Amino acid sequence: MSDLLKTPLYEQHQNLGARIVDFGGWALPVNYSSQVEEHNAVRNNAGVFDVSHMTVSDITGSDTLPFLSKLLANDIYKVSSLPGKALYSCMLNESGGVIDDLIVYYLTDEYCRVVTNAATNQKDMAWLAKQAASFSNVSVTEKSDLALIAIQGPKALDIIQTKFSDDIASSTKNLNRFQGTFTENSADNIFIGRTGYTGEDGVEIILPANKAEQIWQQCIDNNIQPCGLGARDTLRLEAGMALYGADLDEEHTPIESGLSWSVALNDKNKIPRDFIGATALASNSRYKMIGLILEGKGVLRGHQKLLNNSEEVGEITSGTFSPTLQKSIAIARIRSNCELSIDSTLHVQIRKNQVEARIVKYPFI
Amino acid sequence: MTITYYTKDHEWLIIDNDIATLGITDHAQEALGEIVYVEAPEIGTACQKGEPIAVVESVKAASDIYAPLDGEVIAVNTDLEDSPELVNESPESDGWFIKIRLAAPLDASGYMNKEQYLESITD
Numbered sequence: 001m002s003d004l005l006k007t008p009l010y011e012q013h014q015n016l017g018a019r020i021v022d023f024g025g026w027a028l029p030v031n032y033s034s035q036v037e038e039h040n041a042v043r044n045n046a047g048v049f050d051v052s053h054m055t056v057s058d059i060t061g062s063d064t065l066p067f068l069s070k071l072l073a074n075d076i077y078k079v080s081s082l083p084g085k086a087l088y089s090c091m092l093n094e095s096g097g098v099i100d101d102l103i104v105y106y107l108t109d110e111y112c113r114v115v116t117n118a119a120t121n122q123k124d125m126a127w128l129a130k131q132a133a134s135f136s137n138v139s140v141t142e143k144s145d146l147a148l149i150a151i152q153g154p155k156a157l158d159i160i161q162t163k164f165s166d167d168i169a170s171s172t173k174n175l176n177r178f179q180g181t182f183t184e185n186s187a188d189n190i191f192i193g194r195t196g197y198t199g200e201d202g203v204e205i206i207l208p209a210n211k212a213e214q215i216w217q218q219c220i221d222n223n224i225q226p227c228g229l230g231a232r233d234t235l236r237l238e239a240g241m242a243l244y245g246a247d248l249d250e251e252h253t254p255i256e257s258g259l260s261w262s263v264a265l266n267d268k269n270k271i272p273r274d275f276i277g278a279t280a281l282a283s284n285s286r287y288k289m290i291g292l293i294l295e296g297k298g299v300l301r302g303h304q305k306l307l308n309n310s311e312e313v314g315e316i317t318s319g320t321f322s323p324t325l326q327k328s329i330a331i332a333r334i335r336s337n338c339e340l341s342i343d344s345t346l347h348v349q350i351r352k353n354q355v356e357a358r359i360v361k362y363p364f365i
Numbered sequence: 366m367t368i369t370y371y372t373k374d375h376e377w378l379i380i381d382n383d384i385a386t387l388g389i390t391d392h393a394q395e396a397l398g399e400i401v402y403v404e405a406p407e408i409g410t411a412c413q414k415g416e417p418i419a420v421v422e423s424v425k426a427a428s429d430i431y432a433p434l435d436g437e438v439i440a441v442n443t444d445l446e447d448s449p450e451l452v453n454e455s456p457e458s459d460g461w462f463i464k465i466r467l468a469a470p471l472d473a474s475g476y477m478n479k480e481q482y483l484e485s486i487t488d
Contacts, residue, residue, distance in 0.1 A: 299422040
């Protein structure tokens with residue numbers, strides 16, 4: 001563990017008795033006590049996650065919007081009249097494969113904030129730098145002195161607004177879903193986004209590393225359940241949210257990964273947009289995504305093969321046991337020409353057994 | 366007279382004459398977290414020391430259970446089919462997995478007693 005990267009909250013995790021694992025080179029908590037209790041706390045009350053391993057970059061300069069418009073499969077101009085508004089998008093290579101998925105907050109025409117994944121940090125930053133070089137007036141600055149704390153759950157906002165310091169509490173009062181803002185005292189450099197990765201309402205707070213402990217402790221003191229990566233994964237999968245490296249990769253387009261809703265081929269005037277990978281998306285998709293609920297015994301997991309009348313039609317990209325449904329669920333990628341409809345069944349190869357699973361729409365909750 | 370042995374794979378086995386009862390340790394169940402499924406072998410399955418003989422699935426992940434000795438599976442804990450949580454609640458008693466008839470008299474070297482095992486997990 002000694003050579004792993006540590007977040008500003010590493011000591012807090014140790015003090016709470018967390019089970020720490022190597023997650024893409026970071027020492028992060030997988031669970032503190034019961035993973036299912038952590039999961040249920042977020043569904044029913046509130047939980048807090050340390051997601052400081054994620055990468056925050058500020059995009060600045062007069063070419064910020066043209067740059068992001070070229071870079072992203074979703075259209076930054078959808079949010080460019082709405083200060084603070086967040087946009088989910090994939091960043092594609094020339095063949096339409098997904099380099100990473102991200103959230104971008106539009107702040108001004110000359111300033112957007114992007115949050116990308118941790119495990120993809122090096123290739124993301126290299127790609128951003130390479131693409132930015134084609135624009136005369138845009139800078140990409142990775143912010144490495146920050147912490148990220150996600151507070152999620154149906155009671156999260158209520159607790160923040162009644163128990164947290166005035167500037168944080170008041171900043172969340174007029175915050176719409178999928179919108180972010182700096183708190184009033186700009187010297188604090190605290191940014192709050194009403195976003196998350198659990199399917200619940202809540203916020204993600206981006207703040208200077210030296211202020212992380214105080215906010216974390218405030219959560220613990222107000223009975224917000226500390227949650228690890230284990231619960232984060234079951235929560236996001238129930239919510240049908242893609243995980244980079246499992247459901248998304250450079251070998252598949254966002255359309256082949258169930259994310260066509262996040263691809264804007266045309267702008268608001270119905271004119272085709274010129275973004276990296278757009279040409280490749282014009283060809284037919286080879287795959288589509290489905291949701292699965294296991295009918296037989298076992299647990300669905302990534303890479304298990306799917307069989308339709310003993311013909312292999314695809315594989316699971318993410319699977320788990322759903323604490324909310326008390327059943328095993330999965331997201332799977334199948335050939336796009338496979339004629340399987342919602343509620344039809346197929347078989348999953350789980351080790352030496354073929355177990356029946358039903359195709360469902362997802363999100364699962 | 367029965368003797369309980371422990372393995373480096375975090376399994377325990379109770380030897381009663383030529384029958385071994387097998388399960389996972391309290392330490393193992395705690396590391397795995399909430400157990401939601403146990404895939405047991407069929408009765409009559411031959412098992413070979415060091416080879417996977419069962420699978421335990423927690424919310425977190427699937428883990429192989431290794432046969433600690435050569436023999437034949439003569440019983441499986443059918444209570445785990447509907448109540449896999451027994452492995453969490455009572456790992457070293459009601460949460461047992463399988464019973465194996467030993468192919469040869471037990472060679473006790475290579476196993477640990479409880480004290481040695483508990484010491485091995487404090488490192």
